[in-house]
Amino acid sequence: MTGPRTKRLIPIAVLVLLAVVLWFTLFRDGRGGAGDDLIASGTVEATEARLGFPATGRVEAISVREGDAVEEGAELAFLDRLEMTARLEQAQAHVVSSRALLLELERGFRSEEVSQARAALDAANRRVDDAKQAFDRTKRLLEGGAVSQEAFDRAQVARDVAESERTRAEEQLRLMEAGPRRERIQAQRAQLAQAEAAVHAIEAGLANLTIRAPFDGIVTVKHREPGEIVAGGTPVLTVMAPDDRWVRIYVPENRLGAVGLGASAAITSDTYPDQEYPGEVMYIASEAEFTPKSVQTTEERVRLVYAVKVRITGDSALTLKPGMPADVRIALEHPPS
Structure with a gap:
């Protein structure tokens, strides 16, 4: 037989369940109380060039170290050039x-x-x-x-x-x-x-014995040392373009229509939780990332996601480095109802 106390707990449980459903409905896609933003997590990426020699030879010198800033066209490393010079x-x-x-x-x-x-x-x-x-x-x-x-x-x-x-x-x-x-x-x-x-x-042939910086950037990896014999195409240095970094996130299909190119964004990271970096949407994929690419049911269609790149526009100190996880908040053009 159900007691009075049990009867009083039933309405409370129902209210709690309704609150959970309401919270899930409002916040499951990263929408806060304003309902005008999309929040997604991703990874910082950047334009990088893995540089090597077209020819096989002995590395005579590498003139840079990891962390050095280089200008486009600067000589970074070269193979033994004595025979070719003669x-x-x-x-x-x-x-x-x-x-x-x-x-x-x-x-x-x-x-x-x-x-x-x-x-x-x-x-x-x-x-x-x-x-x-x-x-x-x-x-x-x-x-x-x-x-x-x-x-x-x-x-x-x-x-x-x-x-x-x-x-x-x-x-x-x-x-x-x-x-x-x-x-x-x-x-x-x-x-x-x-x-x-x-x-x-x-x-x-002499030019092929020299590695030059393809753009202004920073040396991030030094793969080889002077004196080593390297095969053609083997990476010797990696150079990153600090002015061309972005965060790659994935947006569900049912939210994609509200994201526009050039939309402003705010980027944060767990490493610096109190710091916010400005950004803007620079790329929206035209095809879904997941397979199958076409499904039949509505329930499965909303699970398709599209890659979106958010360019980092306000990090002159290079705090956000490639490979670092980051959260992105995008101001939607017309939030879904």
């Missing part, structure tokens, strides 16, 4: 010599060289005249029986040799006056271009 110097010397030869061909022969060729031709003409006179004299003497046939043959050979030398001197003078052939100049230009291409290829 090859570059050799290729550059080849370029210098090829360019000098091309310049000489384009300018043609010097006036002094042309004058020397003319003088050589004049000398050849005089030798021809002397040889002809000697030949004519020897011929007359031979007809008079004053010299032998052998002497006549020698005079004839000397005349022929002098005429041949004059022909060569004439050809040499014509070549100098005309200058180098166009085909030879073009061939030399091609050799110069080939030498310059070799220099560019070696310079590209």
Whole structure:
């Protein structure tokens, strides 16, 4: 038989149950008394670059330490470059010599060289005249029986040799006056271009032996030490962009429509519970993160969540670090009823 005390406890239990249901309805999605905010937990992330060398080699030096701030383009580490530097110097010397030869061909022969060729031709003409006179004299003497046939043959050979030398001197003078052939100049230009291409290829190889900062950032991890042999693509340093950090949270499907790009947010962390950092919504995923991506019942559809990135806009001291858990409160555009 139910006593009076039991009857009095039943209404109290009902009221407590109703209060629990009401609290769950109001606060289950992170809505406080104002009903205009969405609260979600996530993790701080940042743009990071894991930097390595395209080529395999021995690490000669690493010029930064963990925590150092670096500027875009700064040299952070490099492999042994002695052999490649020597090859570059050799290729550059080849370029210098090829360019000098091309310049000489384009300018043609010097006036002094042309004058020397003319003088050589004049000398050849005089030798021809002397040889002809000697030949004519020897011929007359031979007809008079004053010299032998052998002497006549020698005079004839000397005349022929002098005429041949004059022909060569004439050809040499014509070549100098005309200058180098166009085909030879073009061939030399091609050799110069080939030498310059070799220099560019070696310079590209040297660039692959150096790690440079891809952006302004902070060195967060030093994976290797000088003297180690590293394979191509192996991370040597990790650099973080401190101005590009965000908190990744997940919003239920039934609350997604109230979250807009650019919406203001407040970020807190367990490490610094009394500090609040401003932020704004920078990205809303277009597809649900969980599978299956399409379900049939209403009860299951509301369990789908969408990734949302909230950019950290007011943490110049870099208090919020990648990997740190954080809570985000977003001001909704039109809170659901």
